[in-house]
Amino acid sequence: MTAETALVPAAPAASPARPLITLDGVTVRFGRGTAAVQALAETSLTVAAGDFIALVGPSGCGKSTILRLVSDLMRPSSGRVLVAGREAGDAAAAEPVRIGMAYQNATLLPWLTIRQNVMLPLKIVPPFRAEWRRKRRTEYRDRADALLAQVGLKGFGDKYPWQLSGGMMQRANLCRALIHDPTLLLLDEPFGALDQFTREELWAVMQELWATRGTTVLLVTHDLREAAYLANRICVMSARPGRILEDCPVDFPRPRPLDLTFAPDFTALVQRLRALIVAARAAAA
Numbered sequence: 001m002t003a004e005t006a007l008v009p010a011a012p013a014a015s016p017a018r019p020l021i022t023l024d025g026v027t028v029r030f031g032r033g034t035a036a037v038q039a040l041a042e043t044s045l046t047v048a049a050g051d052f053i054a055l056v057g058p059s060g061c062g063k064s065t066i067l068r069l070v071s072d073l074m075r076p077s078s079g080r081v082l083v084a085g086r087e088a089g090d091a092a093a094a095e096p097v098r099i100g101m102a103y104q105n106a107t108l109l110p111w112l113t114i115r116q117n118v119m120l121p122l123k124i125v126p127p128f129r130a131e132w133r134r135k136r137r138t139e140y141r142d143r144a145d146a147l148l149a150q151v152g153l154k155g156f157g158d159k160y161p162w163q164l165s166g167g168m169m170q171r172a173n174l175c176r177a178l179i180h181d182p183t184l185l186l187l188d189e190p191f192g193a194l195d196q197f198t199r200e201e202l203w204a205v206m207q208e209l210w211a212t213r214g215t216t217v218l219l220v221t222h223d224l225r226e227a228a229y230l231a232n233r234i235c236v237m238s239a240r241p242g243r244i245l246e247d248c249p250v251d252f253p254r255p256r257p258l259d260l261t262f263a264p265d266f267t268a269l270v271q272r273l274r275a276l277i278v279a280a281r282a283a284a285a
């Protein structure tokens, strides 16, 4: 398993009415005694299948901790984390929910070509891995090339990561996170290290990937314009110990053009989010 893929046990047949993710009164505490850090206060959140949720809030408020809980990289101190109705870590679950992940640094392996990097989850994640040997030179290769073309990297499959710009590597990183058709995509500041123009280009790429693939997305970002452009719901968190202060629906029609980010309604939303976070930081201070 790579950092970009994870398997969380799920119910055998997920009902469409059931939320894909439920955080039910979850708290997280790191360490013990006087050195303990309370990262999350009691936090509840439900995410419907197909939703695009952005988590925003002051630095250190527990946004990445929520992603780690959902991907089963850690357990809550109390409360429950359910993914497709099953508690994360339930070893008895028959079928796993496929998860894709992408972080701020595109952790592409330098000794593999871009195509080989993108195909990596197919070598590791069931059911794809069972047919890796048979399909890696045909179907899986075509699948990687089609995805690379969709993000504007047609013809770059044989290049190595060091031959690509930061923005191109992040495009390839998104392909690797999506190649195994994940039900859930976890993004932790994936565009944070890019310049503003490249970042905005990738917002458009991300919106199209989400629209065409129907993947549920949980995005952690510090960029409030990014959250307002991409998400259907923005959850604003308090300072540590984090909890969700406000759950704002974002109703701008799709596909959203980049010009939207200059519209008065959009700017007003970003200002409101900013005011909430300023107030949360002030309350903590």
Ligand SMILES: Nc1ncnc2c1ncn2[C@@H]1O[C@H](COP(=O)(O)OP(=O)(O)OP(=O)(O)O)[C@@H](O)[C@H]1O
Pocket: 030, 031, 037, 038, 039, 058, 059, 060, 061, 062, 063, 064, 065, 066, 240
């Ligand atoms: N393994 C750990 N041990 C102790 N404290 C931790 C550990 N992991 C995280 N923390 C603390 O828990 C809090 C929440 O961390 P987390 O990374 O979830 O915050 P965040 O909101 O994603 O931060 P940022 O926006 O700065 O990336 C932080 O104060 C962090 O220092």
